[in-house]
Amino acid sequence: VADGEHRWPVWDFTNDRPAARTLTTAEMAGRVVIGAKGKRRRYAIDCCDPVDMPDQDLILHPYVLGLWLGDGSSIMNHISVHEEDAEVVEHLRACGVEAEFRLPKWRKGRIANVVIDPTFRMRRENGASFSDCFRSRLTERLRQLDVLDNKHIPLGYMRASRWQRLELVRGLMDSDGTISPDGKRCEFSNADRGLIDAMVELLRSLGYKPAVYKGKARRKVFGCEGRVHESAEYWRISWTAYAEEPMFRLSRKRARMRSIENGRPWRSRRRRIVDIRPVSSVP
Structure with missing residues (x-):
């Protein structure tokens, strides 16, 4: 008003x-x-200028969190990526975590698997012997952030500095994001409405103008026996960005972004x- x-x-x-x-x-x-x-x-x-706030002391690099929130297992340290995106391992290592790129036999299509901070042995509290269980450093950090089996963007990341929020967006875009072949529109798709709303807030805080569209559930029939599979409803965020402030780290996606000189x-x-x-x- x-x-x-x-x-x-x-x-x-x-x-x-x-x-x-x-x-x-x-x-x-x-x-x-x-x-x-x-x-x-x-x-x-x-549009509003980007909101700039002080750097936050985050226990997990925002790019790593964004990548896991997009296509990571909700209960463990595994992330699904395209088989051509082995370079993501180098990006993760640059963020201070260990990562392994795998092409498991059970994979479907062109999906590959990235394991962040592979499990390591933990000593018992008395230090006398090794525990039978294995824990991942990433899983421990996700548990501290209360996002394990509860995917959402913690408030500390939503109120982080501009570069930290941008890195969070890049992680989300490298996993669940895409860009049109002509480089005019960036898009992020997800079935979690809470994650969609948080992404919209992040983009607006960075000075962008996102639009949200709702996708309908799809019904597919597989095999001779006619197995029916219905996908969940999903939402799609679309906005314009330029190469001067890339939305991706992955080179195959980043290469499509056009310069602001060629945009509107x-x-x-x-x-x-x-x-x-x-x-x-x-x-």
């Missing part, structure tokens, strides 16, 4: 070239839509005002 006299720095698209103006809410009311068919939005405002930042970095509605004044 904004007062009628609130002054807005806007872009006026009455002519071919938008003009920068400062108008009140009352001055824009009733003139939001223009054009013969009434489909053009006259005014736009710039005046559209991707602005929000159109679609309506202004009067409401009762509240003290």
Whole structure:
């Protein structure tokens, strides 16, 4: 809710070239839509600048957490990746964790397996003998963050510095993200609505303009016996980003990103005002 006299720095698209103006809410009311068919939005405002906060003391590198949240096993230290993405091991090691790239016999299609911080033996509390169990350092950290079998983005990561939030996004995008062949749109897909909402908040805090679309569950029939499989509903986030601030670490995805010089930042970095509605004044 904004007062009628609130002054807005806007872009006026009455002519071919938008003009920068400062108008009140009352001055824009009733003139939001223009054009013969009434489909053009006259005014736009710039997207917010990225929110910058101090670095947080995080127990797990945000890129590692993002990669695991996207395509990692919810209860262990395994992550599914494309067989062409063996380079992810180097990115993980650069983030301070050990990783192994595997092509197990049980894999399906072109899926490979990455194990982060392979298990190591733990001594008993009295130090007398080795324990029979094995633990992964990554699993221990995930348990401390309360995300093991409870995938979500912890608040400390949501309120981290700009570069830490960007690394978190890159981890999520390297796992569950993609980019269109022409490099115009980045997309992130997931069936967890909570993770989708958190990703939208992250992107907005970085100055982007994400749009969310809901995908329908799909029904597939397999084999001669006609086994039926129904996939879960999912959501897709779409937004525009440029190579100057890449959304990926993986080279095959990063290579598709185009420079801002070849894009249209005046559209991707602005929000159109679609309506202004009067409401009762509240003290």
